[in-house]
Amino acid sequence: MQENTHTMNITVNGVNYEKEVPVRKLLSDFLREDLGLTGTHVGCEHGVCGACTLFVNGEAIRSCLMFAIQADGADVTTIEGLERNGELHPMQESFSECHGLQCGFCTPGMMMAAIDFLKHNPNPTEQEVKEGMSGNICRCTGYKGIVDSVLKAAPLISKLETKSKVF
Amino acid sequence: MSIDIQSKPTETPSKDKKWVGSKLNRLEDKRLIRGKGNYMEDLKPLPNIHHAAILRSPHGHARIKKIDYTKAIDIPGVRSVLVGDDIRDWVKPFPVVADNPGKYFPMAIDKVRYVGEPVAVVIAENQYVAEDALDLINVEYEALSATVNIEEAISEEAPLLHEEEGTNVAIQRNTKFGNVDEAFEEADTVVKERVVFNRFTCMPLETYGVIGHWDSSNHAANIWCNFQGPFSMHAVMAKALGVVPNKLRIMVPSDVGGGFGIKITIYPYSCLITLASRKAGVPVKWIEDRRENLIGSSSGTDRVTYMEMAAKKDGTITGVRYKIMDSVGAYIRPPEPGTIFRPYGNYSGPYKFRNVELDLTAVMTNKVPTGPNRGYSCGQLYHALERTVDKLAHTLNIDPVDLRRKNILEPSQFPYTTPTGGYYDVGDYPAVLNKLLKSADYKQLLKKQEEMRKQGRHVGIGISLAVDPAASNMGYMDVGTPKDHSNKERPKSGSSEAATITIDYGGGITVTLNTAPQGQGHETVAAQIVADQFGCSPYDILVTTGSDTGTRAWTIASGAYSSRFSGTAANAILMACEGLIVKMKKVASHLMECSTENLDVIDGKVVHKEDAQLSMSLKKLAGIIHWNPTILPDEISNGLTHTSYFSLDSVKPVDENGRVNSSGLYSFAVDLALVEIDKKTFELNILKYYMAHDIGKSLNPQIVEGQLYGGMLHGLANTLYEEMVYDKNGQILTGTLMDYTCPTSAESIDLEIDHLETPSTLTPLGARGTGEVATMTVPAALTNAVNDALKPYNVVINDLPITPSKLFSILKEAEK
Numbered sequence: 001m002q003e004n005t006h007t008m009n010i011t012v013n014g015v016n017y018e019k020e021v022p023v024r025k026l027l028s029d030f031l032r033e034d035l036g037l038t039g040t041h042v043g044c045e046h047g048v049c050g051a052c053t054l055f056v057n058g059e060a061i062r063s064c065l066m067f068a069i070q071a072d073g074a075d076v077t078t079i080e081g082l083e084r085n086g087e088l089h090p091m092q093e094s095f096s097e098c099h100g101l102q103c104g105f106c107t108p109g110m111m112m113a114a115i116d117f118l119k120h121n122p123n124p125t126e127q128e129v130k131e132g133m134s135g136n137i138c139r140c141t142g143y144k145g146i147v148d149s150v151l152k153a154a155p156l157i158s159k160l161e162t163k164s165k166v167f
Numbered sequence: 168m169s170i171d172i173q174s175k176p177t178e179t180p181s182k183d184k185k186w187v188g189s190k191l192n193r194l195e196d197k198r199l200i201r202g203k204g205n206y207m208e209d210l211k212p213l214p215n216i217h218h219a220a221i222l223r224s225p226h227g228h229a230r231i232k233k234i235d236y237t238k239a240i241d242i243p244g245v246r247s248v249l250v251g252d253d254i255r256d257w258v259k260p261f262p263v264v265a266d267n268p269g270k271y272f273p274m275a276i277d278k279v280r281y282v283g284e285p286v287a288v289v290i291a292e293n294q295y296v297a298e299d300a301l302d303l304i305n306v307e308y309e310a311l312s313a314t315v316n317i318e319e320a321i322s323e324e325a326p327l328l329h330e331e332e333g334t335n336v337a338i339q340r341n342t343k344f345g346n347v348d349e350a351f352e353e354a355d356t357v358v359k360e361r362v363v364f365n366r367f368t369c370m371p372l373e374t375y376g377v378i379g380h381w382d383s384s385n386h387a388a389n390i391w392c393n394f395q396g397p398f399s400m401h402a403v404m405a406k407a408l409g410v411v412p413n414k415l416r417i418m419v420p421s422d423v424g425g426g427f428g429i430k431i432t433i434y435p436y437s438c439l440i441t442l443a444s445r446k447a448g449v450p451v452k453w454i455e456d457r458r459e460n461l462i463g464s465s466s467g468t469d470r471v472t473y474m475e476m477a478a479k480k481d482g483t484i485t486g487v488r489y490k491i492m493d494s495v496g497a498y499i500r501p502p503e504p505g506t507i508f509r510p511y512g513n514y515s516g517p518y519k520f521r522n523v524e525l526d527l528t529a530v531m532t533n534k535v536p537t538g539p540n541r542g543y544s545c546g547q548l549y550h551a552l553e554r555t556v557d558k559l560a561h562t563l564n565i566d567p568v569d570l571r572r573k574n575i576l577e578p579s580q581f582p583y584t585t586p587t588g589g590y591y592d593v594g595d596y597p598a599v600l601n602k603l604l605k606s607a608d609y610k611q612l613l614k615k616q617e618e619m620r621k622q623g624r625h626v627g628i629g630i631s632l633a634v635d636p637a638a639s640n641m642g643y644m645d646v647g648t649p650k651d652h653s654n655k656e657r658p659k660s661g662s663s664e665a666a667t668i669t670i671d672y673g674g675g676i677t678v679t680l681n682t683a684p685q686g687q688g689h690e691t692v693a694a695q696i697v698a699d700q701f702g703c704s705p706y707d708i709l710v711t712t713g714s715d716t717g718t719r720a721w722t723i724a725s726g727a728y729s730s731r732f733s734g735t736a737a738n739a740i741l742m743a744c745e746g747l748i749v750k751m752k753k754v755a756s757h758l759m760e761c762s763t764e765n766l767d768v769i770d771g772k773v774v775h776k777e778d779a780q781l782s783m784s785l786k787k788l789a790g791i792i793h794w795n796p797t798i799l800p801d802e803i804s805n806g807l808t809h810t811s812y813f814s815l816d817s818v819k820p821v822d823e824n825g826r827v828n829s830s831g832l833y834s835f836a837v838d839l840a841l842v843e844i845d846k847k848t849f850e851l852n853i854l855k856y857y858m859a860h861d862i863g864k865s866l867n868p869q870i871v872e873g874q875l876y877g878g879m880l881h882g883l884a885n886t887l888y889e890e891m892v893y894d895k896n897g898q899i900l901t902g903t904l905m906d907y908t909c910p911t912s913a914e915s916i917d918l919e920i921d922h923l924e925t926p927s928t929l930t931p932l933g934a935r936g937t938g939e940v941a942t943m944t945v946p947a948a949l950t951n952a953v954n955d956a957l958k959p960y961n962v963v964i965n966d967l968p969i970t971p972s973k974l975f976s977i978l979k980e981a982e983k
């Protein structure tokens with residue numbers, strides 16, 4: 001069996017890559033294995049847990065449900081791309097301050113989902129956060145720290161210039 | 168905006184305030200929020216690592232007639248295939264404490280006994296090719312009938328999983344403490360209850376991961392895996408793999424994506440992948456996928472309990488009989504059958520009664536083998552005990568809170584030895600209960616409930632108490648040792664942990680642990696302890712966690728399980744600091760020409776007690792010890808490294824009366840819930856949830872709160888949402904996250920938490936366990952609350968999970 005491959009061009013966290021990739025390779029595997037960006041975690045590989053969430057062309061997607069070649073020509077932001085010029089994104093700062101993580105495995109996907117959520121609802125209530133974040137599973141925190149983190153990050157993100165908001 | 172989280176702790180201790188006890192933000196977060204964690208799947212420790220895919224049994228029970236993998240091996244990129252026949256000569260069955268355990272190997276040989284049991288392993292150059300090859304392996308099975316129900320599996324007619332044993336009962340023990348029969352004969356009231364606890368899995372978000380490397384030149388195994396301890400499993404693995412202990416090296420990365428017990432039982436897979444490496448002649452990596460995790464890794468035990476409780480008319484409980492039957496699945500996977508023995512010392516919970524009968528049975532069924540699941544069998548225990556206490560209250564028409572108040576231990580009874588051998592060092596249980604009742608304004612709550620009931624709402628209040636056992640005794644399983652091999656020959660005991668601290672030539676402090684944490688914040692708490700001892704900033708301290716049995720100090724009990732860090736490793740860290748301080752004072756006393764007695768360590772300096780001007784920085788002292796050791800007296804050894812071992816002395820071997828203090832430390836907790844059953848959807852709404860605890864000294868209140876919330880959600884999942892469902896053929900119906908439904912933020916609840924800090928007398932830092940306690944109280948509190956809501960209808964629900972469909976049926980039935 002000969003692997004079918006495709007040469008693709010992709011920009012990840014501002015860096016441009018040209019790579020030959022097996023057509024069936026998942027975007028999550030491609031980022032982790034071919035680019036060494038292991039911050040994107042895979043928790044279920046069937047689109048339920050949200051651990052693999054990242055941004056493709058400004059849209060939050062589940063990278064375990066996408067082939068790498070579907071991102072040919074795309075602009076991708078992973079967790080490694082949140083920190084800009086040595087400055088943490090307010091979501092990262094809030095997660096640490098509000099104890100929004102324990103094992104840290106859900107965290108990259110959780111923060112990406114949270115940034116996406118605030119994009120659509122910049123000034124949410126607690127109940128809205130609970131509902132808006134319900135697409136991502138965390139087994140450690142009981143969600144308390146996560147909800148607090150998102151609420152804390154919301155006004156900080158609103159203050160940011162659009163360019164540095166990631167999406 | 169410039170943000171440096173490392174310089175912004177939530178609380179900054181002042182001169183007389185310590186880091187220990189402060190809400191320091193976690194050190195681990197620095198890498199984890201940046202996506203720079205170091206998890207199992209991220210590791211590439213060796214060249215030429217190949218990848219494994221596992222072919223698993225589609226049958227609940229079947230004989231393997233033939234395996235043909237010729238087509239699979241022909242795929243380019245496939246290196247090898249491992250099957251049961253290959254391992255016959257390479258492994259011994261895992262050693263087990265049970266009378267009729269059957270033989271348990273890392274993969275099926277001849278027969279499969281649960282859906283998901285490994286049958287073949289393909290080793291290929293990458294994961295995709297390995298999975299392609301699975302489809303080309305042809306296995307011929309002869310299907311056999313299966314047994315999945317606990318009480319049926321015990322019956323004579325049930326199909327036998329391990330024919331050679333002649334029974335599905337792996338182990339049964341009946342033991343009486345005190346005068347149980349007398350207590351029941353003389354009782355004014357006896358209440359009986361049957362309760363059923365569901366099988367669910369802790370399902371950490373990170374699945375199992377292993378890299379196995381068989382070193383044929385040394386007959387040795389090097390294994391990387393996200394194991395959580397206890398390292399007593401090292402002995403189980405070494406025995407199975409046929410290697411001497413020092414030729415088995417287990418390494419755990421610094422970051423593990425949750426464990427909750429399941430990662431204790433990764434070792435059969437660690438062995439399997441190492442055997443695959445042995446066959447293929449290359450290092451082999453395997454990352455479990457979610458479906459494999461749900462069908463084949465490990466789950467908590469489903470249990471049926473028949474409770475009997477004897478009492479006087481005034482509500483004084485005089486005796487309890489437990490008849491416990493656990494479905495441990497198709498094999499006994501150590502530390503199983505610990506499920507029936509783990510709470511041995513606290514089977515009487517927080518109560519005064521002295522007469523207890525334990526009738527404990529572990530039954531084999533065609534389900535995935537079980538293992539510890541956060542709160543290891545204490546969720547089951549308190550669910551049964553607290554349901555029965557409520558039934559007694561109901562029967563005697565006494566308020567459930569008053570009944571408990573009457574029966575809980577008084578402060579004057581401590582230190583208290585339980586009828587089964589547990590040793591509770593200190594506590595004020597009534598004070599914790601009162602704290603909770605005050606926060607909840609219990610009387611007001613009862614009134615509110617009355618009003619809501621009048622409006623036709625199904626509202627209930629439930630309370631539950633628990634004594635949470637932490638730091639398990641390495642010897643507790645000896646209560647189950649088969650009668651024909653006396654455990655007197657090789658008694659076991661202890662609950663110990665090691666810590667090593669090094670101060671380098673620049674005064675930099677490194678703490679090295681073998682505690683293999685999975686998110687509990689060991690790095691942070693270790694740094695807090697060390698910072699207090701040396702008077703420096705916790706951010707300047709480097710803490711290495713994970714594990715490496717080849718190069719670090721570790722003990723049989725090492726690991727992050729049984730809520731043990733705060734009561735064990737934390738103290739070892741403290742002692743290692745003290746060891747180094749003694750040495751540095753000696754050096755300083757020599758250089759400063761004074762006695763060590765006159766010296767103190769303050770703010771990173773050794774200071775003369777009477778003359779604060781006379782001081783030397785630790786950095787300077789470290790520099791001298793490393794760079795200029797010849798100026799020091801001979802009795803001062805070179806180097807600045809100290810390893811300490813801390814062991815809880817109260818955990819002794821099983822005594823001559825069959826009693827054992829199964830845990831080193833016992834916390835106390837009370838929960839109270841106000842719930843409402845939605846009349847349209849039959850969903851359970853949790854209107855209020857209160858907790859009060861005595862966990863001893865809280866080392867980091869932020870981490871403690873996180874553990875309580877995490878444990879609460881685990882209990883919520885257990886009580887309302889999660890169940891591994893099998894059909895009568897042993898087919899699992901909950902093999903993906905589409906069918907196995909986990910609570911999300913939308914289902915999460917808020918807690919009102921109170922603490923009473925009574926420091927433990929057994930540990931220098933005074934801390935006990937926290938991480939599992941909420942899993943022990945939540946199922947009982949919620950079940951009691953639901954039943955209180957159902958009280959006007961005279962119906963009872965005792966089987967978990969309590970789903971809307973169950974509530975719908977029971978209420979519809981009652982309305983008829």
Ligand code: FES
Binds near residue numbers: 041045051065
């Ligand atoms: S790994 Fe992609 S959603 Fe779970």
Ligand code: FES
Binds near residue numbers: 107
């Ligand atoms: S922090 Fe562990 S899964 Fe969320």
